[in-house]
Each structure stands twice: as structure tokens, then as C-alpha cells.
Amino acid sequence: MTNAIDKANQAVKKLEEEMNKQYYPHFHLAPQAGWMNDPNGLVYYNGQYHAFYQHHPYNENWGPMHWGHAVSDDLITWRRLPIAIAPDHDYDQSGCFSGSAVDNNGELSLIYTGHIWLNGQGNDEHIRETQCLATSKDGINFKKHGTVLTPKEGIMHFRDPKVFQQNGKWWMVVGQRETNDVGQVLLYHSTDLKDWKFDQVLISDIDPNVYMLECPDFFPLGDKWILMFSPQGMQAKGYQYRNRFQSGYVVGDWQPGKPYTVIKSFQEMDYGHDFYAPQSFLAADGRRIMFGWMDMWESKMPSKHDKWMGAFTLPRELILDGQNRVRNRPIKELVALRNQPKSLTNIELNSELKNTEIESISCELNVEIDLANSNAERFGLQLAATPDGKQATLLYIDRQANRIILDRSLSGIDLKGYRSVPLPKTKKLSLHIFVDASSVEVFVNKDLYSLSSRIYPKLPAKRVINLFAENGQAQISKLASWQLKSIYE
Ligand code: FRU
Incomplete structure (x- = not known):
């Protein structure tokens, strides 16, 4: 050397x-x-x-x-x-x-x-x-x-x-x-x-x-x-x-x-x-x-x-x-990191915020949304959220713009702004999400679009996954989650 x-x-x-x-x-x-x-x-x-x-x-x-x-x-x-x-x-x-x-x-x-x-x-x-x-x-x-x-x-x-x-x-x-x-x-x-x-x-x-x-x-x-x-x-x-x-x-x-x-x-x-x-x-x-x-x-x-x-x-x-x-x-190998599986089905949201009690520090989520039976103006997930939903990274469907939005306005320290992709014209929507200590990665309908953003939630604070619907209802047919193991040997 x-x-x-x-x-x-x-x-x-x-x-x-x-x-x-x-x-x-x-x-x-x-x-x-x-x-x-x-x-x-x-x-x-x-x-x-x-x-x-x-x-x-x-x-x-x-x-x-x-x-x-x-x-x-x-x-x-x-x-x-x-x-x-x-x-x-x-x-x-x-x-x-x-x-x-x-x-x-x-x-x-x-x-x-x-x-x-x-x-x-x-x-x-x-x-x-x-x-x-x-x-x-x-x-x-x-x-x-x-x-x-x-x-x-x-x-x-x-x-x-x-x-x-x-x-x-x-x-x-x-x-x-x-x-x-x-x-x-x-x-x-x-x-x-x-x-x-x-x-x-x-x-x-x-x-x-x-x-x-x-x-x-x-x-x-x-x-x-x-x-x-x-x-x-x-x-x-x-x-x-x-x-x-x-x-x-x-x-x-x-x-x-x-x-x-x-x-x-x-x-x-x-x-x-x-x-x-x-x-x-x-x-x-x-x-x-x-x-x-x-x-x-x-x-x-x-x-x-x-x-x-x-x-x-x-x-x-x-x-x-x-x-x-x-x-x-x-890549498919990532399933080896999965721990503590949880699965929720048929969650109906009516103009409300719901705490799923899923910990959000190091987690993977597979979410299936029934778009055909969801009429709320905005609905989706709060990632790395405080249980009261006041601080969170928002990932939601905007029914007026017909887009999927990843919004960091309330994420935490320093970083703001939103990014978005078109809402696919499908009856069901799948969102595959990875939340790490300072990042969010979202894959829409498996691999149609990806969105990767850094977030810095204000610490120390418990961080969870919340679901929400504004002005109407939303039907989440499935929410599977895992806590992910560390990749460092
Ligand atoms: C891209 C880049 C490259 C360069 C490197 C320097 O981010 O600007 O063009 O080789 O970073 O660190």
C-alpha cells in the first residue's frame, strides 16, 4: 500500500x-x-x-x-x-x-x-x-x-x-x-x-x-x-x-x-x-x-x-x-433482509388518518390500492411519520392531478419539495416502498416508475407508517410490511 x-x-x-x-x-x-x-x-x-x-x-x-x-x-x-x-x-x-x-x-x-x-x-x-x-x-x-x-x-x-x-x-x-x-x-x-x-x-x-x-x-x-x-x-x-x-x-x-x-x-x-x-x-x-x-x-x-x-x-x-x-x-435477493412480517388486508379509510403501528426506521412495504373503489381527493401513506401524523413524508395519490406524489414538505430537517409521476390507468395500483433511516425509495406497479429521495426526520422520535384519506374514501386491499436487517457484516 x-x-x-x-x-x-x-x-x-x-x-x-x-x-x-x-x-x-x-x-x-x-x-x-x-x-x-x-x-x-x-x-x-x-x-x-x-x-x-x-x-x-x-x-x-x-x-x-x-x-x-x-x-x-x-x-x-x-x-x-x-x-x-x-x-x-x-x-x-x-x-x-x-x-x-x-x-x-x-x-x-x-x-x-x-x-x-x-x-x-x-x-x-x-x-x-x-x-x-x-x-x-x-x-x-x-x-x-x-x-x-x-x-x-x-x-x-x-x-x-x-x-x-x-x-x-x-x-x-x-x-x-x-x-x-x-x-x-x-x-x-x-x-x-x-x-x-x-x-x-x-x-x-x-x-x-x-x-x-x-x-x-x-x-x-x-x-x-x-x-x-x-x-x-x-x-x-x-x-x-x-x-x-x-x-x-x-x-x-x-x-x-x-x-x-x-x-x-x-x-x-x-x-x-x-x-x-x-x-x-x-x-x-x-x-x-x-x-x-x-x-x-x-x-x-x-x-x-x-x-x-x-x-x-x-x-x-x-x-x-x-x-x-x-x-x-x-433485485430479488433483497427478500433475504426481511424480518418480522406483518400483513393487513382490506383497510377502508374514510376521510381519516390511521396509524398502522408499523415501525418505519428500516422497513419495506408492499401496498395494493384499489383505485376503482377509492374516491378521496388525496389518499395514501405517511412514511417515517410521527404517530400523530404532524411530521411525515407523504406518498399519495392526487385524484385531481392524477399523479402519485412523494412530498417531503413535512419530512423533517432541511429538505423540502415534491416529486411526482403519472397515475397509471389501472384499477389496482401497487407501491413497493423501502424506508431507511434517511431515505425513501418507491417503485410503482413493480417497475413502471421509481422515485428515490433522501429524508431526515427530526429525531429522536418514534416513527411509524400512517395511512390517510382526505375528503372521501380509499380502499387499501393489502399492506404487507417487513423490518429489514442490516447489510453490514
Ligand atoms: C459525477 C461527477 C463525475 C466525476 C465525479 C467527481 O457526480 O461529477 O463526473 O468524475 O463526480 O467526484
């Missing part, structure tokens, strides 16, 4: 002792202490799943980026490993930015962005970004090989390489801010991960305001190729694109050596407040699985007071539907 890694590991351990875990997730991957952002280098290697992440081990703020590291045998429970790489060379001196990992004949290879501030930290007008390689034979200790790909003349923002194998070659997608401030994803290929040749611009000009496409990912799903990325610069439009930055995908056709043809334009992947920089990988059985960063740049981050910040979303399986929409749903 290098000195920089030793120092970083000691620092994060020390910071952990000062940490307050009141909002720390029970079943989401989060940093040991300090700061976390994007998922990096997700890969199945030597019979284990490796997850790396953008990490600042010295304090709770974003700073010189390291790669944090955890492994899992089952995608559910995680064990921490030492920090994998630190910004300790001239080509990555200001940060080891996001990237990916591949198994290259038994060698775990990380391809990441070496970031350099040329004119002081935070001055984005003068930076240098190149793609770098680091390899490991044991999956823990990495040897750096330096820069393997530089941008064309005049380009500064050039980052977040995702490498994959196709037709016997390595391929890499990278995000770029063109000199005219247009966001693009570029495709390269290589035979040895070291010598890279430009192939094509996969996508450009998705929207006149978009100046950068961060964290691209390019992968087959069904009979299509999905290009997923996180655009910067999009403006809010009605219910869409409400977050500081977006994450989504286009669907198209591609074969090595041929141009990429887009057949479905940009769609958001998730509709909550906190979802960014998603990355996918292949599970051992061939499923395509995705993690996102369950936070948003420039939003308030109350857990910083507790010396940590950032979490992944749940692992989610990606599926392409008949309309070429990419759906995402929690």
Missing part, C-alpha cells in the same frame, strides 16, 4: 469514531465515514461483487477523490476493504474521479479519470482530465499505470470512463464537454486497455442547454443498446427534470464498427429528488444491475453534521419493456 492510502485509511477510521449514526442507512451502502458520491467500478470478479465509490476519507465534504471499496458475495451484505486508490501521482494529483472496472484475464483493472486543477481547486476553467489505469492481482492492492487516454486539443472536461468487452475487444465510453459547450459521449476501442482508438461520438446535442454528459454507461438490454448518462444543464420543464442535474438514458441499435442509431430519446431513469450518476454491471447470472448515488449535487446534506455523507440506492435490476422503456426494480 502507498503512503497516501495508509494515511487515508487511518483518517477514515479516526473520523468513524467521531461519527453520529442517527441517519446512517441500515440497508444501503454508505461510506465508513466522510464523503461518498458516484458508484464506481462495479464488477463481478473472482466470485465476488466489488463496489467502489467516489470517496473523501478526511471529512464529510467533497474533496480530493479517493476510491472507497466494499465487496459482497450476494449483492446484499457488504464488507469494507481498504481504500483502493488515492490521488498520489502527477496525473491524478487533484482526484481519482469516476470510472469502471473489468476483469482482464484475472487481473482486476480500474479505468478512472485522473483530475488536475491547473489553477486552484474548484476553478473548472482550467483543468486537465485524462483516463488512467490501475490493476490488481488480489482485488485489494492496486498498481497504477498512469494515463492511457488523453482528450483532443482544447478539451478540458473529459471524464468517467466505462469500459466493457464486446466482440473480443475492449470498448470505452467517456463524457466530454466540447469546446462549444455541448455535452457528448465518445466511444473508443482497444485490445489491451492501454492503447485506445477513437471510434465515434455516440451522442451529442441532446438539448440546447446541456453542456456536459457525466458518467456514461453503454450496455445491451433485450435486443437494444442502452446509453445511460447524467446530463448537466437541463432546465426544469413542468414535472420533468426538476433536480439540479438529471440521470437517464436513450435506447438504440449498435454493432461494433457501426454508428449508434437512437430510436428512443432521453428519458429520466428515476423521478425522485436524489438519484445521480447511475452505473450498471452484469450479475453472475447475466442480469443487468444498477446502483445510483442517492443524493444530488448542491442539495442540503444534513448528515454532514454527523461526519458522513452519501449513499447508494438499492441495487436494481434493469429490464427493457415492449415500448423500449428501461424499467428498474429492486
Whole structure:
């Protein structure tokens, strides 16, 4: 291990002792202490799943980026490993930015962005970004090989390489801010991960305001190729694109050596407040699985007071539907976390608030709503609610707007605002909900829409699940709940 890694590991351990875990997730991957952002280098290697992440081990703020590291045998429970790489060379001196990992004949290879501030930290007008390689034979200790790909003349923002194998070659997608401030994803290929040749611009000009496409990912799903990325610069439009930055995908056709043809334009992947920089990988059985960063740049981050910040979303399986929409749903392995099952049936609400007595600190809910027999103006659930319902995160059906709303106005500390998706035109509606110490994830009709948002309920206070209906009645045909076990070994 290098000195920089030793120092970083000691620092994060020390910071952990000062940490307050009141909002720390029970079943989401989060940093040991300090700061976390994007998922990096997700890969199945030597019979284990490796997850790396953008990490600042010295304090709770974003700073010189390291790669944090955890492994899992089952995608559910995680064990921490030492920090994998630190910004300790001239080509990555200001940060080891996001990237990916591949198994290259038994060698775990990380391809990441070496970031350099040329004119002081935070001055984005003068930076240098190149793609770098680091390899490991044991999956823990990495040897750096330096820069393997530089941008064309005049380009500064050039980052977040995702490498994959196709037709016997390595391929890499990278995000770029063109000199005219247009966001693009570029495709390269290589035979040895070291010598890279430009192939094509996969996508450009998705929207006149978009100046950068961060964290691209390019992968087959069904009979299509999905290009997923996180655009910067999009403006809010009605219910869409409400977050500081977006994450989504286009669907198209591609074969090595041929141009990429887009057949479905940009769609958001998730509709909550906190979802960014998603990355996918292949599970051992061939499923395509995705993690996102369950936070948003420039939003308030109350857990910083507790010396940590950032979490992944749940692992989610990606599926392409008949309309070429990419759906995402929690992976089936998560049922192993279930404890203390409870089931309520045929609950009728009449302009009232009902306390279910289900504890809400770390729980999963499966709710079936009979829309055909519900005429209340607003009805649904209060999550992480005080028993009197005065503080809660509201998840409800708005019959006037015909939308499903996730509202944090009364959630607790700092975070406000609502997000919503259209109410499906079905007689029955299912809501699959995961509430952790500081997050809510909702899956509508299994995988039609997902909404992921952070919440910070005021503590200490008992938190439960309430049901409510305003001005009319609502019929909840089923409410199954579980308390979830911790994912940390
Ligand atoms: C996305 C991002 C990436 C970059 C990393 C730096 O959230 O801005 O583009 O590599 O974070 O931490």
C-alpha cells in the first residue's frame, strides 16, 4: 500500500469514531465515514461483487477523490476493504474521479479519470482530465499505470470512463464537454486497455442547454443498446427534470464498427429528488444491475453534521419493456433482509388518518390500492411519520392531478419539495416502498416508475407508517410490511 492510502485509511477510521449514526442507512451502502458520491467500478470478479465509490476519507465534504471499496458475495451484505486508490501521482494529483472496472484475464483493472486543477481547486476553467489505469492481482492492492487516454486539443472536461468487452475487444465510453459547450459521449476501442482508438461520438446535442454528459454507461438490454448518462444543464420543464442535474438514458441499435442509431430519446431513469450518476454491471447470472448515488449535487446534506455523507440506492435490476422503456426494480435477493412480517388486508379509510403501528426506521412495504373503489381527493401513506401524523413524508395519490406524489414538505430537517409521476390507468395500483433511516425509495406497479429521495426526520422520535384519506374514501386491499436487517457484516 502507498503512503497516501495508509494515511487515508487511518483518517477514515479516526473520523468513524467521531461519527453520529442517527441517519446512517441500515440497508444501503454508505461510506465508513466522510464523503461518498458516484458508484464506481462495479464488477463481478473472482466470485465476488466489488463496489467502489467516489470517496473523501478526511471529512464529510467533497474533496480530493479517493476510491472507497466494499465487496459482497450476494449483492446484499457488504464488507469494507481498504481504500483502493488515492490521488498520489502527477496525473491524478487533484482526484481519482469516476470510472469502471473489468476483469482482464484475472487481473482486476480500474479505468478512472485522473483530475488536475491547473489553477486552484474548484476553478473548472482550467483543468486537465485524462483516463488512467490501475490493476490488481488480489482485488485489494492496486498498481497504477498512469494515463492511457488523453482528450483532443482544447478539451478540458473529459471524464468517467466505462469500459466493457464486446466482440473480443475492449470498448470505452467517456463524457466530454466540447469546446462549444455541448455535452457528448465518445466511444473508443482497444485490445489491451492501454492503447485506445477513437471510434465515434455516440451522442451529442441532446438539448440546447446541456453542456456536459457525466458518467456514461453503454450496455445491451433485450435486443437494444442502452446509453445511460447524467446530463448537466437541463432546465426544469413542468414535472420533468426538476433536480439540479438529471440521470437517464436513450435506447438504440449498435454493432461494433457501426454508428449508434437512437430510436428512443432521453428519458429520466428515476423521478425522485436524489438519484445521480447511475452505473450498471452484469450479475453472475447475466442480469443487468444498477446502483445510483442517492443524493444530488448542491442539495442540503444534513448528515454532514454527523461526519458522513452519501449513499447508494438499492441495487436494481434493469429490464427493457415492449415500448423500449428501461424499467428498474429492486433485485430479488433483497427478500433475504426481511424480518418480522406483518400483513393487513382490506383497510377502508374514510376521510381519516390511521396509524398502522408499523415501525418505519428500516422497513419495506408492499401496498395494493384499489383505485376503482377509492374516491378521496388525496389518499395514501405517511412514511417515517410521527404517530400523530404532524411530521411525515407523504406518498399519495392526487385524484385531481392524477399523479402519485412523494412530498417531503413535512419530512423533517432541511429538505423540502415534491416529486411526482403519472397515475397509471389501472384499477389496482401497487407501491413497493423501502424506508431507511434517511431515505425513501418507491417503485410503482413493480417497475413502471421509481422515485428515490433522501429524508431526515427530526429525531429522536418514534416513527411509524400512517395511512390517510382526505375528503372521501380509499380502499387499501393489502399492506404487507417487513423490518429489514442490516447489510453490514
Ligand atoms: C459525477 C461527477 C463525475 C466525476 C465525479 C467527481 O457526480 O461529477 O463526473 O468524475 O463526480 O467526484
